[in-house]
Amino acid sequence: MRRRRSLPGRQTGVAIITAMLIVALVAVMTYSLAFESQMDARRAQSLLLRDQAVQVALGAESWIAAILAEDLANSDTDHLGEIWASELPGLPIDGGTVSGEITDLQGRFNVNNLVNGDGEIDELYLEQFRRLLTTLEIDPRFAGLTADWIDPDQEASFPDGGEDGIYTALTPPYRPANQALANASELAALEGMDNDSFRRLEPHITALPGRTPVNVNTATFAVLASLGENLSPSDVERLMEEREAGGFADIQATFSTLVGDELLAELSESTGYFQLKVVVQIATVRITFFSILQRTQQGDVVPILRSLSTA
Ligand SMILES: [Ca+2]
Numbered sequence: 588m589r590r591r592r593s594l595p596g597r598q599t600g601v602a603i604i605t606a607m608l609i610v611a612l613v614a615v616m617t618y619s620l621a622f623e624s625q626m627d628a629r630r631a632q633s634l635l636l637r638d639q640a641v642q643v644a645l646g647a648e649s650w651i652a653a654i655l656a657e658d659l660a661n662s663d664t665d666h667l668g669e670i671w672a673s674e675l676p677g678l679p680i681d682g683g684t685v686s687g688e689i690t691d692l693q694g695r696f697n698v699n700n701l702v703n704g705d706g707e708i709d710e711l712y713l714e715q716f717r718r719l720l721t722t723l724e725i726d727p728r729f730a731g732l733t734a735d736w737i738d739p740d741q742e743a744s745f746p747d748g749g750e751d752g753i754y755t756a757l758t759p760p761y762r763p764a765n766q767a768l769a770n771a772s773e774l775a776a777l778e779g780m781d782n783d784s785f786r787r788l789e790p791h792i793t794a795l796p797g798r799t800p801v802n803v804n805t806a807t808f809a810v811l812a813s814l815g816e817n818l819s820p821s822d823v824e825r826l827m828e829e830r831e832a833g834g835f836a837d838i839q840a841t842f843s844t845l846v847g848d849e850l851l852a853e854l855s856e857s858t859g860y861f862q863l864k865v866v867v868q869i870a871t872v873r874i875t876f877f878s879i880l881q882r883t884q885q886g887d888v889v890p891i892l893r894s895l896s897t898a
């Protein structure tokens with residue numbers, strides 16, 4: 588009797604445990620399926636938001652292009668008191684914000700000026716770049732290294748140059764561009780360039796197609812200081828004050844005593860290249876969009892380089 592009773596009892600116990608296991612297994616499977624599909628949904632949603640953010644950035648780019656075109660129609664010079672130069676404050680958009688700023692890239696030193704159309708190093712700009720580096724307390728020998736990095740030949744310039752030989756001997760080995768740069772950040776790869784020096788240099792340099800004059804109305808403090816051998820920090824401060832109200836009135840008159848004749852002839856008070864930076868935040872998605880805009884004399888504004896980061 589006891590055995591008879593105990594058998595079905597044990598079987599019931601086993602059945603209950605099996606049933607519980609199945610329920611648990613199903614629960615686990617359901618949970619993991621739900622988790623996966625939730626993850627998929629979240630992934631799809633953030634891709635969707637990212638697309639939306641890029642569309643907002645492109646919209647901002649067209650809007651800024653229109654502002655730059657209008658600026659050219661209304662003024663012959665470009666200075667920091669103009670509408671384009673004011674920071675775009677965080678504007679609300681559906682589910683987030685957009686903010687941005689425009690930088691006049693001709694307020695920086697164009698590293699492609701170091702090499703002329705014949706592929707030869709331009710001493711005028713090489714000297715200016717040396718002075719820029721010195722002002723920023725960076726080793727001026729990077730000027731020669733940069734010129735050799737860009738020039739097409741394999742002859743190391745004297746005394747600070749360096750061609751393929753020094754880079755192919757590094758671990759890992761690499762080679763200089765030996766052509767005009769599309770991005771000034773390449774200079775981070777110069778032999779001996781450290782992070783700290785590069786960070787200090789970066790806001791004052793650019794890589795624009797061809798050779799471009801410096802716009803003295805928007806030039807950074809260090810770029811202004813690099814224009815002449817004898818420019819003191821107080822000269823540069825005075826220049827920055829002088830240009831505050833709508834740019835310099837007469838650049839030839841202002842700079843003729845401060846800058847050598849050759850470089851004086853190359854100075855400008857207007858700009859053809861601007862960098863737009865747009866930050867878009869929608870819910871948890873944030874993108875930073877960069878665009879280099881070329882503005883032609885005819886008033887066309889065209890993006891020539893775009894980049895996107897999700898940081
Ligand atoms: Ca203007």
Ligand SMILES: [Ca+2]
Nearest residue numbers: 735738739740
């Ligand atoms: Ca070279």
